[in-house]
Amino acid sequence: MRWFGFGFNAFGQICAQDESVQEECVDTVKVIHPSELRCHVDTSVCRLKTSRISASWSRRASLHLDGDSCACLAGFGSCVCTESRGCKDASISESHLTLVFLDRIESWDLQKEEETPAWSMDIKPQSESAGDVTLPLVPGGYVVSKSPFYHTLSPHLKAKSLALGAEHALLLSASGAVYSWGLGSHGQLGHSNLLSEEEPRAVEALLGMPMSSVAAGGWHSVCISSGGDLYVWGWNESGQLGLPSRCLRKASLQKSSQKAGELCPHPTTSSHEELQEEEKHEVFISIQAFPALLDVTPPCEIRSVSCGSRHTAAVTIKGDLYTWGWGEYGQLGHQTLTSADEPQRVEFFTAEQMHVVDVVCGTWNTFAAVAKEEEGRSQ
Structure with missing residues (x-):
C-alpha cells in the first residue's frame, strides 16, 4: 500500500526538504500536487508496504507493521523511534508520541530527550482474535495527547471506536450509537444546542440508525451510517461540512x-x-447544531472519512476520494489553493488509475492510501 500526501508541508512532513525530493515539491510549504510519501531518514524502513498514518500540525507518524513493526516520524524533529520496535499503533501530537504495544501503552515527550516515557500503563496482552488496539481507544478508557493521558469510560458504553477533535470527543458504540462530549460552542456535539457536555451523551438525532464510523475535526463532526451515508454537524465557516458557506x-x-x-x-x-x-x-449555514445528511454527487457509498481542522475527506466504496472545506494549503488535493463547500472528487487518483483505500487528515493536510485499481477492486 502506497501513501500520498498534500497540503501543509512547512516542516517537511509530506515532502522531505532536501535536493533529492525538492523537484517534486516546488513550494515546500504548500504541496498542492499529491506526492508519494518517502522516509528520508531510513529508506529501509520506508520500503515496508503496510503502514498507518497519524498526523499533527507539524509532524507525521508512520507506523510500519511488516516484520518488526516500528514508528517513523517526519516533519519537526523527524527520526526513526528505536523505542517503538514492536508497537502496534501510534498517535502523534505536537508534544507527545503515544505508542501501543501488546502489553503496555507509552507516551513519549517529544520536547525532551529522555530514556523513559513520560507516562506508561500496563494492559493485558491482546490475543490475535481480539485484534489490535487502535488509538485513542484503549482497554477501559482512552488516551489523549497531554496530561492526564488516560481517561476512563463507563463499561456500559461498549465502545467500538473513538475520535478526538480539538476540544470534543465522539464515541461509536458496538450497537452503532454515537456519543459525544466536550466543548459544544460550534454545535460539534450534535445535541441541537451550543452547550458543552462533561460526560458522554447519545446523539439523539442518530438513534435508530446504526453508524459504522465516526470522525472529529477541529470543531466539526462526521459519521458514516451502516448503509454508507454521511452525516455532518458542527462549524461550517470554511465549508468543512459540505454545506453552503x-x-x-x-x-x-x-x-x-x-x-x-x-x-x-x-x-x-x-x-x-x-x-x-x-x-x-x-x-447559508454557519453552524449546524444537529446531524444533517450530506449528499455526495454522483450518489455513492462512503467507506471511510477523516477530518482536519477545517476540512474533510471521504473515501467511497469504489475507491474515489472526495474532499471539501478549507483548502488554502492545497489540502483538498485539487491542485489549487481554493476552498470548497461541497464534496469534490480528487481527480489525480482517478487519472492515475489508483484505488484509494483509506484517508487520514492532519490539521492542515491530507494523507491517502492507494492501490492500483485492479488491486483495490479485488479487496
Whole structure:
C-alpha cells in the first residue's frame, strides 16, 4: 500500500526538504500536487508496504507493521523511534508520541530527550482474535495527547471506536450509537444546542440508525451510517461540512468582482449585491447544531472519512476520494489553493488509475492510501 500526501508541508512532513525530493515539491510549504510519501531518514524502513498514518500540525507518524513493526516520524524533529520496535499503533501530537504495544501503552515527550516515557500503563496482552488496539481507544478508557493521558469510560458504553477533535470527543458504540462530549460552542456535539457536555451523551438525532464510523475535526463532526451515508454537524465557516458557506461564497464573489474590475473599470454590480441576490434562493449555514445528511454527487457509498481542522475527506466504496472545506494549503488535493463547500472528487487518483483505500487528515493536510485499481477492486 502506497501513501500520498498534500497540503501543509512547512516542516517537511509530506515532502522531505532536501535536493533529492525538492523537484517534486516546488513550494515546500504548500504541496498542492499529491506526492508519494518517502522516509528520508531510513529508506529501509520506508520500503515496508503496510503502514498507518497519524498526523499533527507539524509532524507525521508512520507506523510500519511488516516484520518488526516500528514508528517513523517526519516533519519537526523527524527520526526513526528505536523505542517503538514492536508497537502496534501510534498517535502523534505536537508534544507527545503515544505508542501501543501488546502489553503496555507509552507516551513519549517529544520536547525532551529522555530514556523513559513520560507516562506508561500496563494492559493485558491482546490475543490475535481480539485484534489490535487502535488509538485513542484503549482497554477501559482512552488516551489523549497531554496530561492526564488516560481517561476512563463507563463499561456500559461498549465502545467500538473513538475520535478526538480539538476540544470534543465522539464515541461509536458496538450497537452503532454515537456519543459525544466536550466543548459544544460550534454545535460539534450534535445535541441541537451550543452547550458543552462533561460526560458522554447519545446523539439523539442518530438513534435508530446504526453508524459504522465516526470522525472529529477541529470543531466539526462526521459519521458514516451502516448503509454508507454521511452525516455532518458542527462549524461550517470554511465549508468543512459540505454545506453552503456564506464566507466562501462571499470570498468567491469578491475574487470574481476583482477580475471583472480589471477587465471593466465600471462594474455594474457589486459582490455584496450578488450575494444578497443569492441568499434569496439559498440558505447559508454557519453552524449546524444537529446531524444533517450530506449528499455526495454522483450518489455513492462512503467507506471511510477523516477530518482536519477545517476540512474533510471521504473515501467511497469504489475507491474515489472526495474532499471539501478549507483548502488554502492545497489540502483538498485539487491542485489549487481554493476552498470548497461541497464534496469534490480528487481527480489525480482517478487519472492515475489508483484505488484509494483509506484517508487520514492532519490539521492542515491530507494523507491517502492507494492501490492500483485492479488491486483495490479485488479487496
